Amino acid sequence: MDFINDHKKLFLTAFALFAFLTIMVAIIPAIQNQNNNSTLPGAESLSEDALAGKAVYLSNGCVACHTQQVRNVAMDEVWGSRPSLAADYAGNKRTDFWRNTATLMGTERTGPDLTNIGNRQPSVDWHLLHLYQPRSVVAQSIMPAYPWLFETKSKLEKGDVEIKVPEGFSDSDGNKIVATKEALQLVAYLKALKQAKLYDENLAPDFLYRKEPELSDASSGEKKDKALNGKALYSMQCQTCHQLNGEGLKGAFPPLKGSPVVLDDNPEKLIDIIMNGYDAREEYGVMPAVGKNGNLKPEEISAIINHERSSWGNNARKVSPEEVKKIIESLK
Amino acid sequence: MKIPIPQKSTTNHRKKLLISVLTLIFGFSPFLLFGQTVNSNTGIFSQPGVIITIVLLLIPLLSALALVVIKIERIRKNLRYKKDIDEAGRFSNYLKSLSSEQINELNKRQESLDYKLTNIELTGSLPAKDDKGLLSNVNENANIRFITEKKRGLNRPGIDPAHSKLIIWYMITATFWLLFGTSVGEYVGIKFVAPDIDHYSWLSFGRLRPVHTNAVFWGWSSLGMLGLAYYVVPRVSNVPLASLKIGWWSLWLINASVVLGSLALMAGINNGGGEYREYIWPIQLLFAIALIITLINFIKTVARRNTKEIYVSNWYIIASIIFTITITVVAYVPAWQNGMGETIVQGYYMHQGVGMWFMLLTLGLVYYFLPQQLNKPIYSYSLGILAFWSQIFFYTLIGTHHFVFSAIPWSLQTVAIVGSAGMIIPVVSGTTNFVMTFKGSWNKVSGSYTLPFFIVGIIFYFTGSLQGTAEAFRYTNLVWHFTDFTTAHSHITMYGIIAFFLWGGIYAVLPRLTGQEPPQVAVGIHFWMAFIGLMFYSIPLMIGGTLKGMMWMDGQPFIDSVVLMAPYWLWRAIGGTLMWASHLFFAYNMYKMIVSRDVININASAIEKLSIGDSELVNLQDDGKQEPQ
Structure with a gap:
C-alpha cells in the first residue's frame, strides 16, 4: 500500500471519492429538480408587497420555528389539503445578489406550519394583532412579539392602519397602535401562502400512515x-x-x-x-x-x-x- | 417482525440478551429502510428506532452511575486515609514515651533495614563511555511520534514559543466564542419559558437562534479544533509547522467572519434561512479563505514530514478541511439553488457540515490525544482507516434525511436512510477502537483530569451517532421530526461529542505549552456541571419531543402541544444554565493555564539561560560531584 504513504495520492483519492458522491447525491439531484419542475398553473406568484413581506419573514428568522411543508403523512393533513410537491417550491429563485434562494421549508415546528396559512387564517386584523402581541390572541403562545413592526401615534393620519388591541395589551399612554409598512407587507406575504389547486386532485400523492378507525365499538x-x-x-x-x-x-x-x-x-x-x-x-x-x-x-x-x-x-x-x-x- | 430468540429454556440468559440486542440493532434496520406501508397501529415502544434510542440513552446514564460509584469509593478511601493518619498520631505519641535506649535500639534496626547497595560498587563513579551512541538519538528510527512520555513536570515538548502562542490564541478566541455563543443559547432557551423577556428586534428569537448556532459552530468548535490541529499536525509529522504566519491569518479571518456574521444576523441580514449557512456569502467567504490557507499550510507540513507514514490523525484532519471547502462551495454557488435544488443542497450541506467538518476533524484529534493521554498506541490502525473510508462513503449520502416525507424525490430520501443505517460501520469501528485502546488502562482514568472528557466523548459518539441513525427511519420521523427531539440530538452530538473531546484536548495541550496546570477542582466542576447539564437538557427534550410528536399524530390541536412542552422547556433551561455555568469554570481554568503566575522554576530557568548562552548542558543533579575526566 504505497498510496497511503503518499500524501498527494491519499488526499486526492479521498477528495475524488467525496466529490463523486457529492455530485451524485447533491449536485445532480439539485440540478434535475431545479430544471424539471415549474410552478403549478393555478399558483399565484407573490405580489410586490408579499415579496417584501417575505424579506421581513426572512430577516426575522421566522423559519426557525415555522415550517412550510406538508409532508405526505396523515398527521400533516391539518396543514394542507394535499402533500407539498416539488412544483410548489419551483417558483423560488435567488433572493438577490447577497442572499440565496429561500424555500423556507424549515426543520422545526415550534409554531404551526404556514404552507396554507393564507387559507387557514385569512383575517388581516388577526395577523396584525397576533404579530403585535401573540399572547393577546392565543394566551398560551410562546411566539415572540414584534412591536418594532408597529408605531404608536397619538393621532391617526390618513392611510394609517390601526390595530384594535384588547385591553391589557394596549399602549399604556393611550396612544393608537399603527401597523408599519413592514407589518402590512409581512401580513400580505402570510395571506399569499396558499396551496395551489391541482388540475386533477387525484394526482396528489397519498397521505401515508393513516390511522385506521377502530372497528370495535363503531356503533356507539x-x-x-x-x-x-x-x-x-x-x-x-x-x-x-x-x-x-x-x-x-x-x-x-x-x-x-x-x-x-x-x-x-x-x-x-x-x-x-x-x-x-x-x-x-x-x-x-x-x-x-x-x-x-x-x-x-x-x-x-x-x-x-x-x-x-x-x-x-x-x-x-x-x-x-x-x-x-x-x-x-x-x-x- | 419477531425477534428470533432461542426457544430452549436451558440457554444461557446472557446469550439470549446479547442476541436480542444485536438483532434489534442490526436485524431490524434493513426492514425499516423500505417500510413504506408500516403498520402504524403497533405501539411506540415496539418501534425499533424508539427501542434503540432508549437503549442508547441508558448507556450514558449507567456510565454516570459507574462514575458516581467510583467517586464514592474514593471518598471511602479518603476516610480510611484519615483514620490511618490518626492511628499514626497515636503511634508517634507512643514512640515519644519511649526511653532513649529503646529509641537507639530502634534507630539501629532502622539503619540495617534501610541498607541498600548503591549499584556502583562494581562500576565506580566514572561516567560510562558510550562509543556506540546507544544513549542519544534514541527515537531516531521511530516512525510516528504520537506518544509523548507522561511527564510529571510538564516540560515544554520542544515546541517553538511562537508556535505555542499561536495555538494559545486559537484556544483563547475559541473560549470567548464558547462563552458568547452559549450565553446567547441560554438566553434563547429562556425565551421559550418567558417569551416577553425583551422586545428588541436585535434580540428576538428568530435572529438570535442562528447567532447561537453559528457562534458555537464557526467560533467555538471550529477555532478549538483548528487550534488543536495546529498542535497535532506538525507533531505527528515530526516537523515544525510550515508557516506560522498563515496560522495567524486564518485565526484573524475566522474571528472576523464570526464577528461580522453575528452582527449581520442580529441586524436581520441572512442568507435565506438554510440552517448553518445563515451568514451571507461575503462573510462565509472569509471563513472559506481561512480554511483554504490552513489546508495549504497543513499539506505543506505533512509534505515535509520526517516519518514515512502519514499518521491517521492527519488523514482525518486534512480530509475534513478538504471536504469542508468542498461543501461550502457547493452550498454557496447559486447554479443549483432554485426551487427544490436549494433544499437538496441544504440537506447535503447541513449534514456534511457536522459530519465532515466537526466529526471528522475531531476524530482525527482523538486519534492523537487518546493514545497520548493513555501513553500507549491506538488499538488498531486498520480500524481507524476502515472508519475513515466508511465515514466518507456513508456520511456523504445521508444529508436529505432531514427532509424525509418532504417533496424531495422519494428515492433520494431512501438513499439517505440507507446511508444513515450504513453509519453503523464507522461509528462501531471508531468506538471499538477507542474503547479497546482504553482496555487495560481504565485505572488511569481516576488519576487524570483529561480522560473523563474523552470517555464522555466516546460514549456520546456511540450513542449520539446511532441515535441519528434511529432518527432517520421513516417511522421515527413521524414521531420526532420537527419536534424538540432534534434539538436534543444536536446538543448530544455537538456538545456531548465535539465539545467534550475539545475540552479533553485543550486540557491535555495547554499545560504542556505553558507549564501551568489548571486547578483540578475547577476542572472537576467544569466536567460534572457540563455533563449533568447536558443530561438535564437533552432527556426532558427527548421525552417532551416524543409526547409532542404522538400528540400531533393523534390530530390534537397544535397549541396543546405547546402547552405540553412548557415543563420540558423549563427543564431544558435549567440544564442549559448548568452547561453555561460550567463554561465559566472552563474560562477560569483557561485563565489559570495561560496567565503566568510569576513563579520561577529555578532548574528550568537555569537550563534555559544556559542554552541561550550556547553553553553545554550540565547535569545539575550531580551537584558538582562530577569528577574531571
Whole structure:
C-alpha cells in the first residue's frame, strides 16, 4: 500500500471519492429538480408587497420555528389539503445578489406550519394583532412579539392602519397602535401562502400512515365522535379569534357566548357569516369567509355551530347537516 | 417482525440478551429502510428506532452511575486515609514515651533495614563511555511520534514559543466564542419559558437562534479544533509547522467572519434561512479563505514530514478541511439553488457540515490525544482507516434525511436512510477502537483530569451517532421530526461529542505549552456541571419531543402541544444554565493555564539561560560531584 504513504495520492483519492458522491447525491439531484419542475398553473406568484413581506419573514428568522411543508403523512393533513410537491417550491429563485434562494421549508415546528396559512387564517386584523402581541390572541403562545413592526401615534393620519388591541395589551399612554409598512407587507406575504389547486386532485400523492378507525365499538362511538368533531373543528377554524371560552377578545373579536346571532333560532345569519364572512361592526375586526376558504362541508358546519350553540352556557336547538345544506344552497 | 430468540429454556440468559440486542440493532434496520406501508397501529415502544434510542440513552446514564460509584469509593478511601493518619498520631505519641535506649535500639534496626547497595560498587563513579551512541538519538528510527512520555513536570515538548502562542490564541478566541455563543443559547432557551423577556428586534428569537448556532459552530468548535490541529499536525509529522504566519491569518479571518456574521444576523441580514449557512456569502467567504490557507499550510507540513507514514490523525484532519471547502462551495454557488435544488443542497450541506467538518476533524484529534493521554498506541490502525473510508462513503449520502416525507424525490430520501443505517460501520469501528485502546488502562482514568472528557466523548459518539441513525427511519420521523427531539440530538452530538473531546484536548495541550496546570477542582466542576447539564437538557427534550410528536399524530390541536412542552422547556433551561455555568469554570481554568503566575522554576530557568548562552548542558543533579575526566 504505497498510496497511503503518499500524501498527494491519499488526499486526492479521498477528495475524488467525496466529490463523486457529492455530485451524485447533491449536485445532480439539485440540478434535475431545479430544471424539471415549474410552478403549478393555478399558483399565484407573490405580489410586490408579499415579496417584501417575505424579506421581513426572512430577516426575522421566522423559519426557525415555522415550517412550510406538508409532508405526505396523515398527521400533516391539518396543514394542507394535499402533500407539498416539488412544483410548489419551483417558483423560488435567488433572493438577490447577497442572499440565496429561500424555500423556507424549515426543520422545526415550534409554531404551526404556514404552507396554507393564507387559507387557514385569512383575517388581516388577526395577523396584525397576533404579530403585535401573540399572547393577546392565543394566551398560551410562546411566539415572540414584534412591536418594532408597529408605531404608536397619538393621532391617526390618513392611510394609517390601526390595530384594535384588547385591553391589557394596549399602549399604556393611550396612544393608537399603527401597523408599519413592514407589518402590512409581512401580513400580505402570510395571506399569499396558499396551496395551489391541482388540475386533477387525484394526482396528489397519498397521505401515508393513516390511522385506521377502530372497528370495535363503531356503533356507539359514532355519536361521540361527531360531538368531539365539533370541538376540534372549532379549535382549528374559530378558536384563534373567538377563543376557547367563546368570549372573543374585547375590542378585537366579538364573543360568541350569549351572542344573539349564534343563539337565534333561525341559523341563517350565523351560517351566512361563517360561509361568506362579515364586516358590519366597526369596533371589531373583519371576519373572513371561513367556510368558503376552508371548503367546509355542511356536516362540519353543523358540528361547529352545534358546538357554539351548546357551549359556554349557550343553549339553542341543534341544527342538522341537512338544514345547513339547505341554507347554504339558498344563500347562493 | 419477531425477534428470533432461542426457544430452549436451558440457554444461557446472557446469550439470549446479547442476541436480542444485536438483532434489534442490526436485524431490524434493513426492514425499516423500505417500510413504506408500516403498520402504524403497533405501539411506540415496539418501534425499533424508539427501542434503540432508549437503549442508547441508558448507556450514558449507567456510565454516570459507574462514575458516581467510583467517586464514592474514593471518598471511602479518603476516610480510611484519615483514620490511618490518626492511628499514626497515636503511634508517634507512643514512640515519644519511649526511653532513649529503646529509641537507639530502634534507630539501629532502622539503619540495617534501610541498607541498600548503591549499584556502583562494581562500576565506580566514572561516567560510562558510550562509543556506540546507544544513549542519544534514541527515537531516531521511530516512525510516528504520537506518544509523548507522561511527564510529571510538564516540560515544554520542544515546541517553538511562537508556535505555542499561536495555538494559545486559537484556544483563547475559541473560549470567548464558547462563552458568547452559549450565553446567547441560554438566553434563547429562556425565551421559550418567558417569551416577553425583551422586545428588541436585535434580540428576538428568530435572529438570535442562528447567532447561537453559528457562534458555537464557526467560533467555538471550529477555532478549538483548528487550534488543536495546529498542535497535532506538525507533531505527528515530526516537523515544525510550515508557516506560522498563515496560522495567524486564518485565526484573524475566522474571528472576523464570526464577528461580522453575528452582527449581520442580529441586524436581520441572512442568507435565506438554510440552517448553518445563515451568514451571507461575503462573510462565509472569509471563513472559506481561512480554511483554504490552513489546508495549504497543513499539506505543506505533512509534505515535509520526517516519518514515512502519514499518521491517521492527519488523514482525518486534512480530509475534513478538504471536504469542508468542498461543501461550502457547493452550498454557496447559486447554479443549483432554485426551487427544490436549494433544499437538496441544504440537506447535503447541513449534514456534511457536522459530519465532515466537526466529526471528522475531531476524530482525527482523538486519534492523537487518546493514545497520548493513555501513553500507549491506538488499538488498531486498520480500524481507524476502515472508519475513515466508511465515514466518507456513508456520511456523504445521508444529508436529505432531514427532509424525509418532504417533496424531495422519494428515492433520494431512501438513499439517505440507507446511508444513515450504513453509519453503523464507522461509528462501531471508531468506538471499538477507542474503547479497546482504553482496555487495560481504565485505572488511569481516576488519576487524570483529561480522560473523563474523552470517555464522555466516546460514549456520546456511540450513542449520539446511532441515535441519528434511529432518527432517520421513516417511522421515527413521524414521531420526532420537527419536534424538540432534534434539538436534543444536536446538543448530544455537538456538545456531548465535539465539545467534550475539545475540552479533553485543550486540557491535555495547554499545560504542556505553558507549564501551568489548571486547578483540578475547577476542572472537576467544569466536567460534572457540563455533563449533568447536558443530561438535564437533552432527556426532558427527548421525552417532551416524543409526547409532542404522538400528540400531533393523534390530530390534537397544535397549541396543546405547546402547552405540553412548557415543563420540558423549563427543564431544558435549567440544564442549559448548568452547561453555561460550567463554561465559566472552563474560562477560569483557561485563565489559570495561560496567565503566568510569576513563579520561577529555578532548574528550568537555569537550563534555559544556559542554552541561550550556547553553553553545554550540565547535569545539575550531580551537584558538582562530577569528577574531571
